[in-house]
Amino acid sequence: MKTDIKLAGVGGQGILTIATVIGQAATAAGLQLKQAEVHGMSQRGGAVESDLRLSDEAIYSDQIGLGTADLIVSMEPMEALRYLPYLGPKGTVVTSSAPFVNIPDYPAAEVLQADLQALPSVALLDIEGVARAQGAPKSANMVLLGMTARHLAILPPEALREAIRTIFARKGEKVVEDNLKAFDAGYEGV
Amino acid sequence: MKRLLLGDEALALGAIHAGLSGVYAYPGTPSTEITEFIQSDPISRERGLHSRWCTNEKTAMEAALGMSFAGKRALVCMKHVGMNVCADAFINSAITGVKGGLVVVAADDPSMHSSQNEQDSRFYGEFAMVPVLEPSTQQECYDMMAYAFDLSEELRLPVLMRLVTRLAHSRAAVAVGDCRDENPLEPDQERTRWVLLPGNAKRQYASLVAKAPEVLRRAEQSAFSSLTLGPKKGLGVVAAGIGYNYVCECHPEGVSILKVSQYPLPQEQILALAAQSSEILVVEDGQPFIETRIKSLLGADYPVTGRLTGRLPRTGELNPDHLAAAFGKAQAAPFPPALHLAARPPQLCQGCGHRDVYAVLNEVLADFPSARVFGDIGCYTLGALPPFRAIDTCVDMGASITMAKGAADAGVFPAVAVIGDSTFTHSGMTSLLDAVNDGSPITVIISDNLTTAMTGGQDSAGTHKFEAICLALGVEREHLHVVVPLPANRAEIGRIIREELAYKGVSVIIPQRECMQTLARKQRKKQAAK
Numbered sequence: 063m064k065t066d067i068k069l070a071g072v073g074g075q076g077i078l079t080i081a082t083v084i085g086q087a088a089t090a091a092g093l094q095l096k097q098a099e100v101h102g103m104s105q106r107g108g109a110v111e112s113d114l115r116l117s118d119e120a121i122y123s124d125q126i127g128l129g130t131a132d133l134i135v136s137m138e139p140m141e142a143l144r145y146l147p148y149l150g151p152k153g154t155v156v157t158s159s160a161p162f163v164n165i166p167d168y169p170a171a172e173v174l175q176a177d178l179q180a181l182p183s184v185a186l187l188d189i190e191g192v193a194r195a196q197g198a199p200k201s202a203n204m205v206l207l208g209m210t211a212r213h214l215a216i217l218p219p220e221a222l223r224e225a226i227r228t229i230f231a232r233k234g235e236k237v238v239e240d241n242l243k244a245f246d247a248g249y250e251g252v
Numbered sequence: 253m254k255r256l257l258l259g260d261e262a263l264a265l266g267a268i269h270a271g272l273s274g275v276y277a278y279p280g281t282p283s284t285e286i287t288e289f290i291q292s293d294p295i296s297r298e299r300g301l302h303s304r305w306c307t308n309e310k311t312a313m314e315a316a317l318g319m320s321f322a323g324k325r326a327l328v329c330m331k332h333v334g335m336n337v338c339a340d341a342f343i344n345s346a347i348t349g350v351k352g353g354l355v356v357v358a359a360d361d362p363s364m365h366s367s368q369n370e371q372d373s374r375f376y377g378e379f380a381m382v383p384v385l386e387p388s389t390q391q392e393c394y395d396m397m398a399y400a401f402d403l404s405e406e407l408r409l410p411v412l413m414r415l416v417t418r419l420a421h422s423r424a425a426v427a428v429g430d431c432r433d434e435n436p437l438e439p440d441q442e443r444t445r446w447v448l449l450p451g452n453a454k455r456q457y458a459s460l461v462a463k464a465p466e467v468l469r470r471a472e473q474s475a476f477s478s479l480t481l482g483p484k485k486g487l488g489v490v491a492a493g494i495g496y497n498y499v500c501e502c503h504p505e506g507v508s509i510l511k512v513s514q515y516p517l518p519q520e521q522i523l524a525l526a527a528q529s530s531e532i533l534v535v536e537d538g539q540p541f542i543e544t545r546i547k548s549l550l551g552a553d554y555p556v557t558g559r560l561t562g563r564l565p566r567t568g569e570l571n572p573d574h575l576a577a578a579f580g581k582a583q584a585a586p587f588p589p590a591l592h593l594a595a596r597p598p599q600l601c602q603g604c605g606h607r608d609v610y611a612v613l614n615e616v617l618a619d620f621p622s623a624r625v626f627g628d629i630g631c632y633t634l635g636a637l638p639p640f641r642a643i644d645t646c647v648d649m650g651a652s653i654t655m656a657k658g659a660a661d662a663g664v665f666p667a668v669a670v671i672g673d674s675t676f677t678h679s680g681m682t683s684l685l686d687a688v689n690d691g692s693p694i695t696v697i698i699s700d701n702l703t704t705a706m707t708g709g710q711d712s713a714g715t716h717k718f719e720a721i722c723l724a725l726g727v728e729r730e731h732l733h734v735v736v737p738l739p740a741n742r743a744e745i746g747r748i749i750r751e752e753l754a755y756k757g758v759s760v761i762i763p764q765r766e767c768m769q770t771l772a773r774k775q776r777k778k779q780a781a782k
Contacts, residue, residue: 073598081423089256089425098422100365101281101708106634108598122500124422127572129585143590151586164599166638169592177590233780 064117065216066126068145071137072162073110076203079229080135081112083207087217087225088116098124107164109141116216135210137189137203138162139174154183154213158206160190185209192247201244208248219249254427259419262390262426263357264289266397271432273324273352274302276312278678279707280331281366282420283359287329288710295431305704307713308649308678309334313341313356320345320354320410321446323438325401332360333367335376337649337679342410346380347448347456349408351440353401357413359420362538362569366706368629368648370567372538377412377515381460383467384515385413385476386493390424392476392513398432403470407463416537418569419494468516476513479521481528482506488529490522492542495535498575517545526550533578534558537570597637605765606632608737609699610640612745613668620753623666624659628652628680630672631706632699643670650679657683657692666695666753673700677714681721684758688726693756695749698722699737701767709770722760731755737763 067084071077081097088095099112113126128147134155136142142157149155155178161171178184189205198204204226211219226245230238257265264286267275277287290296291303302319306312309330316326328338335342335358342356358373377384385400387393396413404411444452471477482488483506491499492512499509510525512518526532534543534556543558550556557563563578564570576582600607609632617623627633627643628651635642645655652669660667671680676698687694698718704710714721722732731752735745745763752759 072596085256085423089254094425095256096422096424098418100417101285101421106598106601106631107596109596121424122497123572124418124494124497125571127501127576129583129587140593141596144593146587146590147585149585149587165594165596167594169594173592177592181587 063216064115064119065133065214066131067114067116067133067135068126068131068148069112069114069135070141070145071110072141072164073107075137075162077110077112077137080203080207080210081114083222083225083229084114084116084217086229087221090225091217091221093118093216094121096121096124109144111145133210133213135206137206139178139186140169143174143177152183154185155181156185156206156210156213158189158202159186160188185212187248187251189248192251193244196240196243196247198240198244201241204241204244205248205251208245209251211245211249254425256423257390257394257426258285258421258423259387259390259393259415260285260359260421261289262393263397263413263415265293265428266394267327267355267401268293268295268301269429269431270353270398270401271325271434272301272327273434274316274319275327275329276302276306276316277329278306278309278312278334279704279710280334280359281707282361282417283329283331283334283357284707284710285420286357299434305711305713309338310341313338313345316354317341317345317348317350320350320352321440322352323440324352324435325354326352327355327357329357330359331367332358332371332373333369333648334358335373339376342376343380344448345410346382346460347453348446349456349460350404350410351408351438352435353404354410355397355400355404355413356410357415360414360416360538362416365417368646370538372541373412373414374515374538374541377414380410380412381464381467382409383407383411383470385411386513386515387413387415387419387476388494388496388511388513390419390422390426393419394426394428396476399476407467407470409460409463409467414493416494416569418537468519471514471516472518472520474514474518477518477521478511479524480509481525482508485528485530488525488532489535490525490532490542490546491535493537495537495570498570498572499535501572502575502579502581504579512542517542517549519549522546522549526554531555531557533563535564535570535575598634599637600631600634601768603768604631605701605737605763606635606699608739608742608745609670609697609763610635610642612742612749613670613697614640614642615742616746616749616753617666617668620666622664623668624664625668625670626652626656626659628669628671628675630675632670632672635670649675650683653680653683653687653694653696656694656696657687657690660692660694661690665693667693668753669694669696671696671698672705673698673702673714673718674704674712676718677712677721681725684722684727684760685725687758691757694758695752696758696760698760698762700762700764702764703767703770705767705769709767709773718762727758727760731757731759732762733760734762734764737765
């Protein structure tokens with residue numbers, strides 16, 4: 063079994079933390095993993111992406127090919143749409159529904175919603191809103207991870223929860239609890 | 253034991269485990285994480301390995317050569333364009349040769365994710381006549397380090413290791429081994445090797461040339477390269493570095509594959525592959541280095557395809573889709589590009605001092621239509637984009653000041669240079685000295701955010717020293733200003749810029765305020781400590 067995930071967002075939104083948690087869970091589960099990310103200039107408020115590949119067999123390429131991703135997971139609706147050509151025929155888009163507008167020519171929010179709703183398989187949620195409602199406003203990315211867990215047959219949700227505990231342990235119990243709450247809200251929210 | 257590591261980190265850990273005594277580097281994407289890993293690694297701290305950032309790649313290369321002279325193992329890391337900066341020291345380190353193992357890591361950036369060109373460092377290796385290693389995987393990044401240091405000491409030559417962005421910044425599980433001791437302190441006694449007076453240099457160069465067959469033999473016997481012959485004569489593939497991964501991803505059937513992980517090119521294996529193949533496809537990330545060399549080895553009649561023939565794209569990094577197309581296996585993507593997309597380029601952070609600098613500069617220069625602004629390498633290069641569109645050039649580290657000077661020599665007025673603090677100490681100080689000695693009518697803005705920000709906030713070599721440096725280089729006290737770039741101070745800064753534009757000599761204005769990113773990081777640390 064193999065799962066290819068295209069992670070997307072805007073520099074500073076925390077997509078690499080999602081990758082780190084999935085990576086931790088996958089490694090603990092004995093899966094093979096490759097995760098390519100772009101550092102440097104693109105992190106300054108620009109579009110960022112990361113290719114995350116999980117498999118129980120050898121993985122060769124660090125990059126995902128066009129039309130082959132099982133999931134596009136995005137912190138931002140337009141950034142989800144940016145990578146559409148990478149989505150496989152049975153792929154799912156899991157994304158925040160709330161636009162992050164830091165450019166003058168950002169498309170109308172309704173237009174983006176319509177483009178996303180037109181896809182055969184999509185999960186949309188206002189992850190910042192959910193995170194705030196949970197009293198964990200900094201954990202929107204874990205809400206998104208919770209949504210993703212519904213579509214991640216290769217890793218059970220408990221493995222991801224355990225990885226959240228491991229990754230955030232050094233930041234204290236409160237941070238761990240906030241992130242778990244956010245994860246569960248995302249998992250239940252879709 | 254397995255650890256999840258970036259290619260950069262795997263390489264760093266491999267070096268520590270190979271008995272490294274010091275890493276010397278200037279930050280540069282995609283190489284920065286190598287040194288950062290060594291700075292924070294427990295073994296490195298326990299052993300007190302040298303890992304402090306250097307002022308530029310040349311000082312890094314020379315310090316590493318000094319450590320090698322003393323008998324210890326040293327690592328130099330840089331992004332590809334850093335090779336240009338340290339080229340003098342690098343080329344001559346092959347002439348002197350080494351004592352302790354010396355490994356130079358150049359991280360190339362095909363597709364220019366964070367660079368101004370996509371030069372291929374393998375050319376430097378060939379030029380210097382030293383062995384070059386090119387890993388395909390994170391595991392090879394780790395494994396190759398011990399091999400590279402041994403090879404360096406056995407051949408008494410520096411070894412160049414070349415990797416690319418996609419490997420440097422991609423993570424995978426890596427099996428790691430034990431840690432070797434450092435070499436003892438044992439400075440080289442053979443002075444004639446190290447004093448490159450022409451008489452000695454001629455002997456040393458002859459000895460380097462005499463090593464060439466052995467350097468080639470080592471590449472031909474490298475355990476990291478492999479030749480897998482197909483069942484019958486057909487397509488042969490030469491795949492280097494991560495190009496090999498893309499080939500494997502496509503599962504081409506019945507194809508013979510030569511995986512190249514060490515240079516000079518293994519001639520024996522190439523001839524064997526050519527004999528078993530009717531044509532050869534060359535798959536290499538970067539410039540067509542192998543392709544041109546294979547063509548000259550096999551002759552004009554042997555069909556060789558790759559980046560030069562258009563079977564693969566001539567520029568940019570490779571990806572699995574390029575290989576699928578080259579093997580005739582490309583499939584149409586089920587979803588076309590989205591209809592409503594806007595580009596989202598990187599931009600200066602909100603609250604960043606560079607923003608205030610550009611806002612004021614644009615305001616003042618609106619009154620000087622003939623003004624030209626010479627930019628430099630760093631976050632502030634983003635001042636070229638909207639909303640500021642504030643700079644006219646950005647070429648290489650330090651070029652802002654010297655290009656402003658040259659343009660002023662030609663009659664451009666006003667000529668303004670904008671350079672960051674770390675870039676100024678990297679390569680701008682000598683430029684400023686030239687301008688001072690010539691009395692060039694230029695206004696230099698050293699936009700000082702107290703860090704090397706673009707690469708993630710590493711220490712900047714000149715922090716708290718800029719006034720002293722400028723005065724020592726001969727900038728006049730009354731034409732040197734330190735200001736705080738904040739919206740409230742814009743009027744005053746504007747007044748100073750206007751005055752200095754009118755001065756017919758070198759002026760330096762230093763807007764000084766901490767980077768928002770490093771400031772936020774410090775505040776987070778403080779909060780966590782509470």
